[in-house]
Amino acid sequence: MTAVRLDGVATATAIKNELTERIAALKSRGITPGLGTLLVGDDPGSLSYVAGKHRDCAEVGIESIRVDLPATASEQDVRDAIAALNADPRVTGYIVQLPLPAGIDENAMLELIDPAKDADGLHPTNLGRLVLGVEGELSSPLPCTPAGIVELLRRYDVPTSGKHVTVIGRGLTVGRPLGLLLTRKGIDATVTLTHSRTVDLAAEVRRADIVVAAVGVPHLVKADWLKPGAAVLDVGVTRVGMTESGKAKLAGDVDPAVAEVAGHLSPNPGGVGPMTRALLLKNVVDAAERL
Numbered sequence: 001m002t003a004v005r006l007d008g009v010a011t012a013t014a015i016k017n018e019l020t021e022r023i024a025a026l027k028s029r030g031i032t033p034g035l036g037t038l039l040v041g042d043d044p045g046s047l048s049y050v051a052g053k054h055r056d057c058a059e060v061g062i063e064s065i066r067v068d069l070p071a072t073a074s075e076q077d078v079r080d081a082i083a084a085l086n087a088d089p090r091v092t093g094y095i096v097q098l099p100l101p102a103g104i105d106e107n108a109m110l111e112l113i114d115p116a117k118d119a120d121g122l123h124p125t126n127l128g129r130l131v132l133g134v135e136g137e138l139s140s141p142l143p144c145t146p147a148g149i150v151e152l153l154r155r156y157d158v159p160t161s162g163k164h165v166t167v168i169g170r171g172l173t174v175g176r177p178l179g180l181l182l183t184r185k186g187i188d189a190t191v192t193l194t195h196s197r198t199v200d201l202a203a204e205v206r207r208a209d210i211v212v213a214a215v216g217v218p219h220l221v222k223a224d225w226l227k228p229g230a231a232v233l234d235v236g237v238t239r240v241g242m243t244e245s246g247k248a249k250l251a252g253d254v255d256p257a258v259a260e261v262a263g264h265l266s267p268n269p270g271g272v273g274p275m276t277r278a279l280l281l282k283n284v285v286d287a288a289e290r291l
């Protein structure tokens with residue numbers, strides 16, 4: 001068997017095309033959506049993700065405002081930058097790129113974000129609305145990677161209702177909110193949320209119809225762990241060296257041999273990463289439409 005490729009690049013392009021019309025409609029009402037990014041330090045991965053987000057904005061006609069602080073920035077510097085983003089009328093939504101350097105209290109910084117401008121859905125109010133299952137008028141931004149994963153499954157008609165999903169990783173940006181999203185009414189999956197203390201991870205993966213790997217352990221998920229035909233989403237990325245031309249060599253959380261057993265597989269790169277960025281743009285447009 002060779003798995004159907006869950007093409008995140010093509011799907012993200014489709015989403016961006018849909019957003020372009022909504023952005024034009026906002027502009028005709030005099031509202032220009034603007035995405036702010038706050039990056040602290042010079043981690044090469046984070047620099048590359050932030051650059052990608054600004055490229056995406058340019059592509060769809062969202063203004064983008066970039067704030068970069070040096071790795072030596074104090075917590076007060078970060079507080080000040082967040083206050084400035086909250087006050088800046090050009091910024092209709094923004095993200096604080098994670099992780100922040102050691103010594104800066106990440107949770108405390110996330111609490112300072114104006115929930116109405118929280119493009120990542122990581123402010124406690126918005127995470128709380130995800131737990132409450134608030135939908136409609138007050139609907140909150142969803143964390144971008146979980147929303148991107150669910151959207152990728154939906155657009156490829158991979159059923160979730162009543163299906164068993166094993167999520168590997170309990171981090172703030174992926175595993176933990178993904179468990180909440182997948183168990184919402186309308187998505188209706190049964191979720192096993194695993195982590196570094198899980199006993200017999202292979203057994204938890206083996207009973208899954210859908211496996212989401214988001215831990216940053218290269219090639220952790222093996223072909224012989226899978227139920228044949230399962231859908232596999234490879235989210236983690238680890239820099240495992242450099243190519244001769246000086247580009248970073250990246251490895252996902254899923255062993256490439258999984259493609260022979262899985263029914264669907266998201267490549268990495270080219271899978272969930274571009275979807276994360278597309279859903280970030282959607283959060284920005286949603287927030288601007290609520291203005």
Ligand SMILES: Nc1nc(=O)c2c([nH]1)NC[C@@H]1CN(c3ccc(C(=O)N[C@@H](CCC(=O)O)C(=O)O)cc3)C=[N+]21
Pocket residue numbers: 048049052095096097098099120144145173268269270271272273274276277
């Ligand atoms: N507050 C916050 N929100 C985030 O959403 C957030 C974050 N912090 N910190 C880091 C992680 C990681 N992340 C990625 C986004 C896009 C790609 C992506 O597009 N990757 C491309 C390849 C890399 C590239 O083109 O630069 C791909 O998978 O095809 C990867 C990783 C968002 N994150």
